[in-house]
Amino acid sequence: MNQQQRDIYYPVLFLISLGLVLWQYLGMERHLNYSLNEESPISLSTQLADGRVGKGLLLRQQNKATLFCNISNSQQPDACALQLKLVENNQAGITLANFENIQLNLSFQSTAPDSIWLQVFTQHNAKHLHLYQQSILPKQGRASYSIDVDNLYQPSWWQFAQGEDQHSQQDAKITYISLLTGDNTQDKNIELSLHSVQFSGKWLQAKDLYLALLGIWLVSITYAFFSVTRGVKEQHQQSNKHALELNKINSYLSIERDNYEFMAKTDPLTSCFNRAGLSSIFGDIIIEYAEIGMPASIVLFDIDHFKKINDQYGHDEGDKVLVNLANLVRQQIREGDYLARWGGEEFLVVCTHTRLKGACALAEHLRQSIENTILSEETRITSSFGVAEINSGFLEQWIKRADEALYQAKEGGRNKVVAAS
Numbered sequence: 001m002n003q004q005q006r007d008i009y010y011p012v013l014f015l016i017s018l019g020l021v022l023w024q025y026l027g028m029e030r031h032l033n034y035s036l037n038e039e040s041p042i043s044l045s046t047q048l049a050d051g052r053v054g055k056g057l058l059l060r061q062q063n064k065a066t067l068f069c070n071i072s073n074s075q076q077p078d079a080c081a082l083q084l085k086l087v088e089n090n091q092a093g094i095t096l097a098n099f100e101n102i103q104l105n106l107s108f109q110s111t112a113p114d115s116i117w118l119q120v121f122t123q124h125n126a127k128h129l130h131l132y133q134q135s136i137l138p139k140q141g142r143a144s145y146s147i148d149v150d151n152l153y154q155p156s157w158w159q160f161a162q163g164e165d166q167h168s169q170q171d172a173k174i175t176y177i178s179l180l181t182g183d184n185t186q187d188k189n190i191e192l193s194l195h196s197v198q199f200s201g202k203w204l205q206a207k208d209l210y211l212a213l214l215g216i217w218l219v220s221i222t223y224a225f226f227s228v229t230r231g232v233k234e235q236h237q238q239s240n241k242h243a244l245e246l247n248k249i250n251s252y253l254s255i256e257r258d259n260y261e262f263m264a265k266t267d268p269l270t271s272c273f274n275r276a277g278l279s280s281i282f283g284d285i286i287i288e289y290a291e292i293g294m295p296a297s298i299v300l301f302d303i304d305h306f307k308k309i310n311d312q313y314g315h316d317e318g319d320k321v322l323v324n325l326a327n328l329v330r331q332q333i334r335e336g337d338y339l340a341r342w343g344g345e346e347f348l349v350v351c352t353h354t355r356l357k358g359a360c361a362l363a364e365h366l367r368q369s370i371e372n373t374i375l376s377e378e379t380r381i382t383s384s385f386g387v388a389e390i391n392s393g394f395l396e397q398w399i400k401r402a403d404e405a406l407y408q409a410k411e412g413g414r415n416k417v418v419a420a421s
């Protein structure tokens with residue numbers, strides 16, 4: 001069940017539950033009516049449940065049955081009873097638990113007050129008969145009397161007589177009822193007419209309904225709990241998956257960024273820095289110089305007559321010379337110095353924390369190495385060098401001074417080192 005279905009299911013379940021509770025409370029009534037007539041299976045009880053002999057006279061009329069009873073206060077207590085069979089012999093009986101109330105419509109005339117016992121006889125199985133009873137105090141004349149089923153009880157003398165044979169009132173099936181005169185301490189003449197008996201109850205008992213609803217709500221809430229937990233788990237897994245994918249993409253992008261940064265700062269032929277690659281290095285040097293006067297020098301050098309190499313031996317040979325020269329110089333400089341290809345056949349070494357004198361020594365060393373190393377099978381290679389130490393916070397001026405020194409080296413016959421003033 002997804003969120004959308006839950007948003008519909010629970011309000012609907014709530015409304016249905018509320019509707020059922022209200023319906024159960026206000027309606028859902030069922031009645032079982034027995035109106036007396038001349039054919040009704042009503043009879044005089046001669047053998048009473050407590051062992052006494054029933055007396056009296058029964059007269060069946062058109063819409064009632066009347067019991068005439070003469071009670072005399074003698075040694076042997078008198079009682080009269082009529083009994084109404086509710087089902088045929090082979091039928092199961094009326095389930096007592098289905099009803100909440102038994103309503104008796106009676107007419108009562110007596111020369112002295114008396115109570116009447118309603119006795120309900122139920123059959124648990126074919127053998128065992130059980131008795132539940134409740135007394136009513138009838139008024140003279142005709143009236144309806146309502147007896148709560150919950151107030152019916154098994155008399156102790158009956159329980160004693162039945163011994164261990166107890167069973168729940170829930171399972172009880174009523175086969176017949178009996179009306180018994182009660183108080184026999186006084187002489188009196190009683191005329192008791194039974195007009196009708198009505199059993200009333202609800203189609204669904206409140207406790208059954210509440211139990212069913214409780215069950216449905218418990219199942220629904222448990223299901224919702226598990227489906228929400230599962231949803232959260234799935235979302236969590238989904239987020240983890242997304243996070244993993246994002247991590248992958250991030251790593252890929254960071255590798256790509258490094259590649260592009262490398263490509264942007266590196267000369268593809270010689271793998272030296274290009275001008276862009278030196279920009280942040282120059283930035284740091286200028287800051288250090290401006291703040292604490294930290295020295296630094298640059299060595300700008302250019303292959304002599306490089307055009308001739310290209311022209312005579314081809315462009316590939318020229319490239320080879322550039323690569324070999326870069327590799328040679330890279331091996332000669334310190335860690336912390338930087339080599340960059342500054343232009344076509346022009347290179348620049350940044351010597352950090354180095355004064356002019358040290359940079360000139362390096363330039364001379366490089367000049368000799370280049371001259372004495374076979375950088376091309378075809379010809380000897382030499383280079384001219386211009387060296388300048390930083391003396392202001394302006395990069396252009398610094399490079400210009402080195403460039404001028406290089407120019408002087410070229411002018412001075414090439415294969416030379418010239419220091420800028």
Ligand SMILES: Nc1nc2c(ncn2[C@@H]2O[C@H](COP(=O)(O)OP(=O)(O)OP(=O)(O)O)[C@@H](O)[C@H]2O)c(=O)[nH]1
Nearest residue numbers: 302303304305306307308310315316318319344345
């Ligand atoms: N093979 C090759 N040649 C290049 C490259 N970049 C620049 N060049 C060549 O380098 C030569 C530079 O020539 P010039 O500026 O006249 O300098 P030069 O011939 O070295 O003469 P001087 O510097 O005065 O000694 C040109 O022929 C360019 O085509 C490159 O990447 N590969």
